[in-house]
Every structure is written in structure tokens, then in C-alpha cells.
Amino acid sequence: ADKVSFQLDWLPGGDKAPVYVGIEKGIFAKFDLDVSINQGRGSTEAITKLATGVSDVGIADISALMVAKATDDVPVSAIYSIFSQAPHAFFVVDDGEINSIADIKGKKVATSPFTSSNLYLPLVLEQSGYTEDDIQLVKADPGALGPMLATGNTDVLISWLTSKERLISQAKQAGKTLKVMPWHEVGLEQYATSVIASDRFLAERPDVAKRFVEAYAQAVEYTWAYPLESAQAINKIVPEVDVKVAQDTIISIHDLVYNSVSKASEVGAFDAEHLASTWKWTSAAQGIDENSFDPETALNRGFFTGLE
Amino acid sequence: MLTFIRRHSPTLSLLMILPLWQLVCVLADVPSYIFPSPSAIFEAFFNVELSRWFGHLWATLYIAILGFIIAIGLSIPIAIIMVRSDYLNRTLYPILVVVQSTPVVAIAPLLIVILGTGDAPRLAITFLISFFPLVVATTTGLQATPKELIELSKSLRAKPSREIWQIRLPFAVPYIFSGLKVAITLAIIGAVIAEFVAAEKGLGYFIQFSTSYFKIPQAFASLMLLSVISLLLFNSIKLIQKTFFAWSIGK
Amino acid sequence: MLTFIRRHSPTLSLLMILPLWQLVCVLADVPSYIFPSPSAIFEAFFNVELSRWFGHLWATLYIAILGFIIAIGLSIPIAIIMVRSDYLNRTLYPILVVVQSTPVVAIAPLLIVILGTGDAPRLAITFLISFFPLVVATTTGLQATPKELIELSKSLRAKPSREIWQIRLPFAVPYIFSGLKVAITLAIIGAVIAEFVAAEKGLGYFIQFSTSYFKIPQAFASLMLLSVISLLLFNSIKLIQKTFFAWSIGK
Amino acid sequence: MAKFVEFKQVSHTYITEQGTPVPALNDVNFSIDKHQFVAVVGPSGCGKSTLLRLLSGLIPASEGLVNVYGHAVTEPREDVGIVFQKPTLLPWLSILDNVLFPLKHKYNFVSVKDKKRAIGLIEMVGLGDFLGQKPEELSGGMQQRIGIARALLLDPDILIMDEPFSALDALSREEMGFELQRIWQEKPKTVLFITHSISEAVLLADKVLIMSHRPGTIAQELDIDLARPRDIDTINDPQFAKYTNIIRKHIYQPKQVSPNPQSENDSPLKTVA
Amino acid sequence: MAKFVEFKQVSHTYITEQGTPVPALNDVNFSIDKHQFVAVVGPSGCGKSTLLRLLSGLIPASEGLVNVYGHAVTEPREDVGIVFQKPTLLPWLSILDNVLFPLKHKYNFVSVKDKKRAIGLIEMVGLGDFLGQKPEELSGGMQQRIGIARALLLDPDILIMDEPFSALDALSREEMGFELQRIWQEKPKTVLFITHSISEAVLLADKVLIMSHRPGTIAQELDIDLARPRDIDTINDPQFAKYTNIIRKHIYQPKQVSPNPQSENDSPLKTVA
Numbered sequence A: 001a002d003k004v005s006f007q008l009d010w011l012p013g014g015d016k017a018p019v020y021v022g023i024e025k026g027i028f029a030k031f032d033l034d035v036s037i038n039q040g041r042g043s044t045e046a047i048t049k050l051a052t053g054v055s056d057v058g059i060a061d062i063s064a065l066m067v068a069k070a071t072d073d074v075p076v077s078a079i080y081s082i083f084s085q086a087p088h089a090f091f092v093v094d095d096g097e098i099n100s101i102a103d104i105k106g107k108k109v110a111t112s113p114f115t116s117s118n119l120y121l122p123l124v125l126e127q128s129g130y131t132e133d134d135i136q137l138v139k140a141d142p143g144a145l146g147p148m149l150a151t152g153n154t155d156v157l158i159s160w161l162t163s164k165e166r167l168i169s170q171a172k173q174a175g176k177t178l179k180v181m182p183w184h185e186v187g188l189e190q191y192a193t194s195v196i197a198s199d200r201f202l203a204e205r206p207d208v209a210k211r212f213v214e215a216y217a218q219a220v221e222y223t224w225a226y227p228l229e230s231a232q233a234i235n236k237i238v239p240e241v242d243v244k245v246a247q248d249t250i251i252s253i254h255d256l257v258y259n260s261v262s263k264a265s266e267v268g269a270f271d272a273e274h275l276a277s278t279w280k281w282t283s284a285a286q287g288i289d290e291n292s293f294d295p296e297t298a299l300n301r302g303f304f305t306g307l308e
Numbered sequence B, C: 001m002l003t004f005i006r007r008h009s010p011t012l013s014l015l016m017i018l019p020l021w022q023l024v025c026v027l028a029d030v031p032s033y034i035f036p037s038p039s040a041i042f043e044a045f046f047n048v049e050l051s052r053w054f055g056h057l058w059a060t061l062y063i064a065i066l067g068f069i070i071a072i073g074l075s076i077p078i079a080i081i082m083v084r085s086d087y088l089n090r091t092l093y094p095i096l097v098v099v100q101s102t103p104v105v106a107i108a109p110l111l112i113v114i115l116g117t118g119d120a121p122r123l124a125i126t127f128l129i130s131f132f133p134l135v136v137a138t139t140t141g142l143q144a145t146p147k148e149l150i151e152l153s154k155s156l157r158a159k160p161s162r163e164i165w166q167i168r169l170p171f172a173v174p175y176i177f178s179g180l181k182v183a184i185t186l187a188i189i190g191a192v193i194a195e196f197v198a199a200e201k202g203l204g205y206f207i208q209f210s211t212s213y214f215k216i217p218q219a220f221a222s223l224m225l226l227s228v229i230s231l232l233l234f235n236s237i238k239l240i241q242k243t244f245f246a247w248s249i250g251k
Numbered sequence D, E: 001m002a003k004f005v006e007f008k009q010v011s012h013t014y015i016t017e018q019g020t021p022v023p024a025l026n027d028v029n030f031s032i033d034k035h036q037f038v039a040v041v042g043p044s045g046c047g048k049s050t051l052l053r054l055l056s057g058l059i060p061a062s063e064g065l066v067n068v069y070g071h072a073v074t075e076p077r078e079d080v081g082i083v084f085q086k087p088t089l090l091p092w093l094s095i096l097d098n099v100l101f102p103l104k105h106k107y108n109f110v111s112v113k114d115k116k117r118a119i120g121l122i123e124m125v126g127l128g129d130f131l132g133q134k135p136e137e138l139s140g141g142m143q144q145r146i147g148i149a150r151a152l153l154l155d156p157d158i159l160i161m162d163e164p165f166s167a168l169d170a171l172s173r174e175e176m177g178f179e180l181q182r183i184w185q186e187k188p189k190t191v192l193f194i195t196h197s198i199s200e201a202v203l204l205a206d207k208v209l210i211m212s213h214r215p216g217t218i219a220q221e222l223d224i225d226l227a228r229p230r231d232i233d234t235i236n237d238p239q240f241a242k243y244t245n246i247i248r249k250h251i252y253q254p255k256q257v258s259p260n261p262q263s264e265n266d267s268p269l270k271t272v273a
């Protein structure tokens, strides 16, 4: 079997299910692939590891990849889209006080210091007609955000939908229910987590790459078709991961994978217009001239040709 | 019985902390996702198989001890070199200060790219975090050696290396142990931070993992285990000093 | 001219590192997202307004210095208490070891919930990271005071506090400075890590910020600035020792 | 006069690092009257310094009782000045501050008058030119003299001196001895004076305690009945020779004593400390 | 005999911490023949220890030339054994290891024979019972004797001793002095011996260097022409008294000299070190 090393962008969890499913359910084996997993610590780190050949293929936020390619032509390309909607969201205690993004004006908002969400925040607020100066923004360690919301230390927190289930269950411990306001609902139209690969891997072992993408696409289908079995697959490989939490996560992020965008083309494929929107938001957020970089160059469309 | 209480009164006082902590948590109704009570922590502890705890513990301990040994093995020679050559002292010291005050987290990708994904980057991080107190303490001790003892060595026209080994180093022993005590705790922190940056097992990894899943009592259980191994290692250093270098302890 | 070269040869050697580094980067074609060349770093440095650099630098420096002062102010009394009472020594020391070997990142939520999001948690983190070497060094120094000097004090029937202040503490000065040298670099790391945990400005924040947006040369520029302030603070400690405690330096 | 200092069946045994007991003093009994000047002589290692440390309350006796004015000595007394065998100066203080240290340490206050007194004492020991220097910049004998000046600063009731003149040359030694006598006569105090010089012991003391080999006991107490103030001519007193001879006999016991008593008396070497 | 050691117009000035120069030696000239036993006497602080440190090559002279066998001394020589004024034992080594230290330090090798020799030397200084103890468990005089044993271990060609017997009682001092003479006669060596005891200087030395007050100069060189081996009876030699008197006159110069020469000779105090 061909050896492939797969780079996660973070710790294992329900949102990273497909690669575990591929291994555990024999999908990779069927394609004569022997996949090993490297855990990661953020999209940037994952991209660096792919660029330097530590891993062959992996997942990361495509906006991070675009920025990396725009600043420092890294030899990494996106080959398959997983989330066709951004996972950023506001979380508030559901006590009827805050019902829309407009109500956040003047409130205390907590976010982690280094999440990419912070970049898009001004753009999102702009959609509701105010700026970052109209809120009271505090940055704190990601682990502190949930407790801060639960203890009334903050009114709003910014996190990813991938953490939704965990945040909700934590709030439940404090006897509170949460309201979630995804940013894509107010127009933050963009691709997010994608499968990316080192250009060297694509050039030197195109056949392996091709088989990998095909297998991965099948694993994605399986994951959202059988959340429980998929969660169990992760748990088999990484026993620290709770089956129940993983299953809930998989179910709760279903819409990030299956939505109008992916329905219009196909799960995994990159729609040119949505891709352009992704770059428009990202470049605006980064303060980069939109025309200085063609988002197409972040892709290599030659490997995912759709499920037969 | 009374002498037993007197002798072990510090231990007993320390054990008293646990019920107190429990009481505070229960009375003040502190949420367990902020500061779990001892009972919640124990429960979380026994929810994880012992063999898995053991695996995490061993992964961290192994890196901490090996990194610590590397730190000793490199920093004492560095200190010796710096004491023997003024030029190297003035060249190396700034470099060491810079290395020491560079947050390893910031250069972790560099370390991983250079050293791969095995134990090497974690050992390097542990080393980088723990070596400096050893260098400083050893250098200070070597330089504080009284003039008389140096003159004794000079008068014997011994090789300079023996002045170091047989006079300055023994004299520096209390300083070195002061450095070792700091370095051993830093080695543990180093191993944990290394796991934050790059690892798939170990107590640091497990803390991060538990936190990111909001399993705070489980994270605290790891922290407690970490405290236990810190105390064990710290007391081992003290024991080694007491056993082999009794003369270097005051009073 | 020649004496100038000789006196400043360490500085000159250190400056030689830069062109060498540039050469390596250019010849080996090291990608700047792994290890940027000095020229790339300088460019990145000047791409950011000086006033913004100054803002970040001051934010970090302020926390580092204030946290360091708090660490001194608390650890020397703690060391004194531990030397004077065997019971407290045996009760406090394990607690300090546990506190020291707890990765602050793991208890960051607790700190933030208790201390809020202002300077307080950052000062606390800086303190927690830098106090231990001071306690260990001071305790060691206080305990290493020769029997004769203690007997001199005892024979005068002075208050025990004066034995500490006028005999043990002065004797411990070289040990304390050894601890201060380690603590000051840890205070800087502490401030940086605190900014990883909770901050909107500061060099640590800016490093993380730059890294997460792939501006690696900019992150390295922050690292260089961090190195500069580390060297400055470290040398200030050395200068203070040389100016006010010249007798405590060997040779 | 009341018995000021009393040693009653005092024994002291040190325990070494390896745990072996080293008996240093064995059943020591003697007493000192108030304001008496007592000299202690005895072979090296016989326990003289141990005696000093017991009397000054720095260590407790393994057995027996050490009394000062009827009170058992359990800790250092207020009114004792000690000259240690090693100078034990504080390396971080100047000479002047070292001499002032007892005041500073005891009362945390030093008046201008005290300072003058300290300078006077330093001048007395011949080191007026060195006030601002650090101890390690002095020669061995100079350090020892600073130790003497320091012990005199508080004008203590009890003065305990452990071979205070051992590092001094013959002339300085003589001068310092007479200086000490002057101070003792001006402001009477009880003095315990350890020395290796037999003639010095006789010249200065009211009573000489002669100690035997380790473990030390008091082999003989010798009252010295010579007129005060004693001076350089006291040496020519026939009584003086008598006393030194008695002590010498004790000390040279294990060795064959020269048959000619005159030569023995003349022998300068034997009177050498 | 060739001039073995030569001091030519040697001056030495220390610079204190505050920067003031302290002249310690001023225009010192003297020479020592091979295998001569030279004693140095002089007032406290006159620069005797400085002389020792210059000869042993531990410090370079500010001015002038220190030669040994025609070679300028720029660093410590191979064949020198030193007894320092302070015992400077290594606190972490046992007594035996302290005495063996020169061998261990120089050659990193200690044979069983060396060990026997070391034990022999320790027994010679009367401390055979203390082999395994640590220095701080010994009395002042015992530590000093260990320092002497250590200096003798390598059987050096040049032996430099700085007040080696200052902490010893009269008897031990005498015994150690004759022991030293025996060793020196058995295996001839050049000895520089600093002492405060005039009679000890005369009794042991071929030549006595008498130094003046600080900054030290050589006030007089005195050849001692007494038969060897010298023993306890040498003291009764009229020549002996003559020599000690000459030295005493020098040292007591600033003071009024007693008009009665007999009394002066008899005066045990003046012969006291």
C-alpha cells in the first residue's frame, strides 16, 4: 500500500472525522493507501508542515492558505473542499436580550486572541451598520471563553460552530441555554476547511493523490451518513475522544458541508464564484489588495473530479 | 503518636487542603468548569483507564527526565567554558539570554521542521526551557570560588581542567543544586509545553485535549498528576544532594 | 584601534552572526516562512510603524518589569519565612513546587475568571513564572551562610530579624543575583505567555498574531525586539550588581 | 567575691558527620570570680575553643552545668564580647563598619559618638589608616586586630578571647596585651583569655587554667599573685619565673624535662607560644 | 653555592577596591642559596605574606624582578610547597584526602604508597585518629597541622611557610619545628619560613630576614651560624642569645629598649611570637 501522511489542523474531534473513518472503515485500504495521522496546532502550522514536507496532505482553512500563498508563495494547494461555509459564529445566552447581530452593539464580546474570526469581525459588524468601536472586545484564552459566558463575565463570545455542542453542554451545566448566530447567515460567504496537499506530493505521486482524494470524498459521505459509526471510528483510534460529543459535533456541522453552495456544484468541488467571495472577504479582512492575488492559484483542480 | 504528628505535620497540613478545597467548592457553589472540587477531579480521574493515565504520565516523565539530563549535560560544560574564557563568556552569555527569552512556542514550527516529529523537538523544547538556570547557577558558583582555593590550585600548577573539576565545581555544588531544583521543575513545564506544541500523548497533551473539550475536571486530574511527578522529581534532587553531597547543605 | 577591537570582540563576533545568517538563508534558499533572513526581518520591521512597535514593546516591558518586581517583593519574604520556620519550609516548599510546575496556560481560564481581563492576570502569570528561581536561590543562600557568621550574630543576641537582614541576606547576595538573572528572563517569557493567554497588545501578542496570519518575518522582528529587551534587562541586573554589590562578584 | 562563672562537671562530645563521637571536654570543673582575668592554656585540640563556645552559650554542654551568676547558660548572654579564633569579619562591610557591627546589629543604631569610639578602637589596634577598606584587603594580623577592636566596642562585662594575638608579631603582641590590661582595669570585666603563650598567660591573668590533652580536663588551676598594673618589668619578678615554670612543667609533662631548671627558665623557645 | 632565589628591587603595591594604592613592599633585595633555610620576621602587615605570594608566583611584582635559579618567576613553579597563613583546606574532602590533594590535583592519581606516606605525615603532625573527618570538625591548630602535612606531601624543592605554627601550643610548636628541621636535613630543600617568633627563627634558620614596617623593606639580613642539627640545647648556646638579641633590637626599635641586656634576653615575653 502507498504510504500517505495526513496533517490535521488541530486536535482530533468530530469535525475531523472523515480521515478516521477512512482508516477505520477500510476505505483507504480499498484504495491501497496506508494513511497515518499527524495532529496539528492550527491552520498556519498545518500549512507550514505541508510546505516543508513533514506531511503529504492535510486539512486547513482555505483562507489561511490564500493568505499564505499571497504573502509567501508556499508550495501547497487546496484540492478538495470540506466546509463550504465559514464556521465563525456569535454565541449568546438565550435570555431574549440579544436576538440578532444588531443587538450586539454596545455589548461585551469575548474572543480568543488568535482566531481568524477576529479578522472577519469588523466586516460582520459592518453588515449590521456599526464598527468594533461600538462593542467592548476582550481577548482571552479559548478555554476561558465558555466559563466567561456562563459566569456572566461577558455577554457574547466568538467561536466556531465546530465547538457548538461543547459550548452548549457547558452552558447547560450552568443552567443556561445558548443562542448561536453563524456569520455566514449575514453574508460571510466563504469556503473554510479544505483538504490541502503539498505541491511536491501532487507532482511526484499524482496517482496516489488522486486515489486519496477519491477515498476521502467517500469517507466524507460516510461520515455524515453515519455519524455514530464515524464517531466510534475516531474513538477507536483516539480513545480520548468521546463518542457522544463527536457524534453531536458531526451532526451539528452537517450544514457546513451540505448547503446551498455544495448542492449547487458538488461536495468537494470549488465553485469559482464562491471562491472569489472567499478571497474578497479574506483580502478585505487582511487589508490586501483583492486584485493582487488570483484565488484560483490556491487550488489544484486536477485531483478531485467528482464522485462517479 | 505525638512525635509522629509533629514530624508529619507539614504533610498533614498539606492533606488538609483537600477537604478545605472541597468545602469551598461546595459552599460557594463554584462551577466545576472553572474550578472543580477534589471529588469531581477524583471522579474524572477514575473515568479514565489507569493504563491510559500511565501512558500519558510516562510520555511526559520520559521527556522531562531525558530533557533535564541533556540540559545538565550541556549547561555545565557551557558554564565551565564561560568561566575559563572571558571572550566566550561575553559572546555566549548574550546568546544564551536571547535563546532563553525566546518563547519556544514561537519557534516551534522551526524546531519541528528541523528536528522532525519524533521525540527530538520535544526534547529540544524541554532543554531550551530548563538549561538557563543551570548555566547561571553553575557560572555563579564557579566564579564565587574563594581566591585562597584558586591560589592553592595555581600553586600546584595543576592543569586548569583540574582546577575546575576538583576545586571550582565542588565549591559550586550548592549553587548547582539550587539551579537543578529550578531546572527540574522547568523541565516538567518544558515537557508539558512541548506537548502543547507537538505531541499526541503526554499529560500536557491530555490537559490541552481535555480543555478543548471543556472537560475541566479531567484537565485538573492531569494537573494533579503533574504536581505529583513534580514533587517526586524535586524531592529526588533534594535526596541526591542529601545522599551524595551532604556537606553542601547549610545548617 | 587594536584595543578597541579586542575589547569589543564579543560584540563584533555577535554582529558577525547577521551576515552569516543572511548568507545561509540565501545560499540554502531557506523559505522565509520557516526561517526568514535578516534582510526579510528588517524589511518586515520597517513595514510596521515605529509607534506601533513602541506600543507593543512598552506593553510587554511594563508587565515584565512590574511582574518581576512583584516576584522579588514576594519571593524574598517567602524565602526568609521558610528559612526561619522548619514547619513552614516543609509546608510551603511543596506548594511552591506544585505552583511552579503547573503550566499557567492550563489554569488560564481560572486566572481570567478570577482576575478579569485587565493587567491583573498578566501580572499574575508573570509572577507565577518568575518567582520560583528567586525563592530557591534566596533560600539556598540564606541557608549556606557559614556557621561562624551565625555564631557572631547569636553571640550578640540580636533579634533574629537582624540575623536575616544583616548577615544572611548580605551573604546570600550572590545567590540572589543568580536567581534574579534567571527570574528576569522568565519575567519576559511570562509576560509573553500572558499575552498568548489574554491580551490585545504586546510583543507576545504580536508574535502570535503575525504567525497566525503567516507573517513570519514580522513575527521574527518581534522576536528580535524581545531579544533586545531581554538583553537590556539582563544587563541591567548585572549592572546593578556591579554598582551596588561589587563585593558579591567573584574574581 | 561571688562565683561569677561556674563550670560543674561539664563534658562535651561532638558527633562527627560519620556519626563517631569525639569527646572534647571531660568533667571540667572550675569557677571564675567577677572581674577576674583568667587565661586558659593547653595543647592544640584539647577543647579550649569548646570551653569558649560553652561559656558564651553558643553550644549547650552534653553534660554538666555552665553557670553565670547562678543562672544556667542556655543561650548567648547580652553582655559578652567574643574574639573568635578565626577573625570572622563580614567581607561586605568596611573595616569601620565591621567594628561598628555589634552596635548596628544589636540596636540597629549607631551614633556619631559610637563612630568616634570605634575609630578610637581601630586606632588603638594601629589600623587608623584602613577605616574604609574591606577585610580581605588586610593582612592576617590586621584582620585579627580588627576582631579585637570589634569585641571591645560594646564594652562587655564578660570578654572571651580565643588566641586573639596568635597572628601578631612579638612587639604588637606585647603592646596589645598591655592595652588589654589597661582597658580591663579602667572598666573592670571578667575575661577568659585563651592563649598558647605561657608567659603571656602569666603576665596578664589572675588565674591560669591549665588543660590536659583531649578530651580536655582542667589539669591545674594556678592563681597568679603578681602586682597590678603589670608591665615589662613584671617579667623580671622571680615570681613570674616561678609561675611560668609550673605551667611549663605541666605542659611538657609527656616530654623529658630538662634537668637544669635555669636553662629551662631561660629557654625562650619554651616560652614561645 | 649559586644564588637560588633572588629578589631585585622588588616593590609591590596593592590597589584597593576604592582605588587607593597600598604600598606593601618597597625596594626589596635579598637572595637565598640553594637548600638554605631562611626565616622572615617583621611586624604585622609589613608584607611578609606578599613576599611569599611573589616568590610562589601567585602574583606578579609591581616592580622589580623575582628570580628562581636565574629564571624570572611569572607563574607558580612545579616544585614549590606552600603552607598558607589561613589553612585553606577543602571543606568537602576528608583530612586524608586533603593531605593527598596535591597529588590528586597534580597527577590525578594516588597510589597506595602515596596514601601510606600521607597517613605517615598526618601521624607525624599528631592527627592519625582523624583521617576520615572533615576539616571543620578539627580545632584551629589541628587544621593548621593538616596544612603543613599537605605541603610536605610532594616533598617540594622549595618550601614556603606562612606562620605555620601560629595556632600551636608551645610544645607542639617546638616538636613541629624540630620535625621540620629533620625533614629538611633528610631531603634538602630551600625553605622560606615566615614566623613571629624570634627564637623560632633563630633556632631553625640559616639566615633571618628582618623586615621593617609597611611598606616593607629588608631592614637586615642576619646569617645564623649555629651548628646543625640544632636541638633543645641550642637555646643555651650564647650565640643563640646574641642572635635573638640582634633581631629583638631591630623589632623593638621604635620602643625604648630596656637598658638591662640580661633582662631583655631573659624576658620570655619578648621571645614570644
Ligand SMILES: Nc1ncnc2c1ncn2[C@@H]1O[C@H](COP(=O)(O)OP(=O)(O)OP(=O)(O)O)[C@@H](O)[C@H]1O
Residues within 6 Å of the ligand: D014, D015, D016, D022, D023, D024, D043, D044, D045, D046, D047, D048, D049, D050, D051, D085, D214, E136, E137, E138, E139, E140, E141, E142, E167
Ligand atoms: N564541629 C566539630 N565536630 C566534631 N569534632 C569537633 C568539632 N569541633 C571541635 N571538635 C573536636 O573537639 C576537640 C576540641 O576542639 P577545640 O576547637 O575546642 O580545640 P582547641 O583547644 O580550641 O584547639 P586549638 O588550640 O587547636 O584551637 C578537637 O579534638 C576537635 O577534633
Ligand SMILES: Nc1ncnc2c1ncn2[C@@H]1O[C@H](COP(=O)(O)OP(=O)(O)OP(=O)(O)O)[C@@H](O)[C@H]1O
Residues within 6 Å of the ligand: D136, D137, D138, D139, D140, D141, D142, D167, E014, E015, E016, E022, E023, E024, E043, E044, E045, E046, E047, E048, E049, E050, E051, E085, E214
Ligand atoms: N588584597 C589586598 N588588597 C589591598 N591591600 C592588601 C591586600 N593584601 C594585602 N594588602 C596590604 O598589604 C600590606 C602587607 O600585607 P601582607 O599580608 O603581606 O602582610 P603580612 O606581613 O603578611 O602581615 P601579617 O603578619 O599580619 O600576616 C598590608 O598593609 C595590607 O593592608
Ligand SMILES: Cc1ncc(C[n+]2csc(CCO)c2C)c(N)n1
Residues within 6 Å of the ligand: A009, A010, A041, A042, A043, A061, A112, A114, A115, A117, A142, A158, A159, A160, A163, B212
Ligand atoms: C482549525 C483550528 N481549530 C482550532 C484552533 C484552535 N483555536 C483557536 S481559537 C479557538 C476557539 C474558537 O475561536 C480554537 C479552538 C485553531 N487554531 N485552528
Ligand SMILES: [Mg+2]
Residues within 6 Å of the ligand: D048, D049, D050, D085, D162, E139, E140, E141
Ligand atoms: Mg581553638
Ligand SMILES: [Mg+2]
Residues within 6 Å of the ligand: D139, D140, D141, E048, E049, E050, E085, E162
Ligand atoms: Mg601574613
